[in-house]
Amino acid sequence: AQxxxxxxxxxxxxxxxxxxxxxxxxSSVPPYLFWYVQYPNxxxxxxxxxxxxxxxxxxxxxxxxEFKKSETSFHLTKPSAHMxxxxxxxxxxxxxxxxxxxxxxxxxxxx
Amino acid sequence: xxxxxxxxxxDICQRGTSLTIQCQVDSQVTMMFWYRQQPGxxxxxxxxxxxxxxxxxxxxxxxxxxxxxxxxxxxSTLTVxxxxxxxxxxxxxSVxxxxxxxxxxxxxxxx
Numbered sequence: 001a002q003x004x005x006x007x008x009x010x011x012x013x014x015x016x017x018x019x020x021x022x023x024x025x026x027s028s029v030p031p032y033l034f035w036y037v038q039y040p041n042x043x044x045x046x047x048x049x050x051x052x053x054x055x056x057x058x059x060x061x062x063x064x065x066e067f068k069k070s071e072t073s074f075h076l077t078k079p080s081a082h083m084x085x086x087x088x089x090x091x092x093x094x095x096x097x098x099x100x101x102x103x104x105x106x107x108x109x110x111x
Numbered sequence: 112x113x114x115x116x117x118x119x120x121x122d123i124c125q126r127g128t129s130l131t132i133q134c135q136v137d138s139q140v141t142m143m144f145w146y147r148q149q150p151g152x153x154x155x156x157x158x159x160x161x162x163x164x165x166x167x168x169x170x171x172x173x174x175x176x177x178x179x180x181x182x183x184x185x186x187s188t189l190t191v192x193x194x195x196x197x198x199x200x201x202x203x204x205s206v207x208x209x210x211x212x213x214x215x216x217x218x219x220x221x222x
Contacts, residue, residue: 043215101154
């Protein structure tokens, strides 16, 4: 069965620094991969998705992710962190028709 | 993408009672999904609801505890039955629509 592993339950960066949130997947078939963001007391918002087209996927709010089959990774990056990026980020993979989530990474942005 | 209206947004319930959560989608969708997010945790799929058939439950979730209705292609309900404090969670519905879209969630507290 497909699964995703997010490395690091908490990531802390300074405002203006590079954001890197790690996600590795396990899949026996070409996966569809997603990144979602959840702000405090809010629902989930789709940041970006990979559906076997371009390996570099650009999303909203300046985020992007690169699908690397050789590394089974789909890490999320943003060149310069803003205070407003502080939130919980979830990587997810489709398994048949279902969406399976990683454990989440809380991004903290220091002034 | 689809727009989901989920209600109630939050509720505080007495143990032993039941709560029914509703999700209304602004377009017809084949499958609707129900997730649970326990405090500080990731999202876990409860069940998949198809119109005209019984819901398919994931391991660890049973129909008697989480009965689901799917009367048409735009609406579904999830009932949390005979609640205990351990049921305190955020419950979210989702549909697959060019990326999975989520309702805003129902924050349930059982006292």
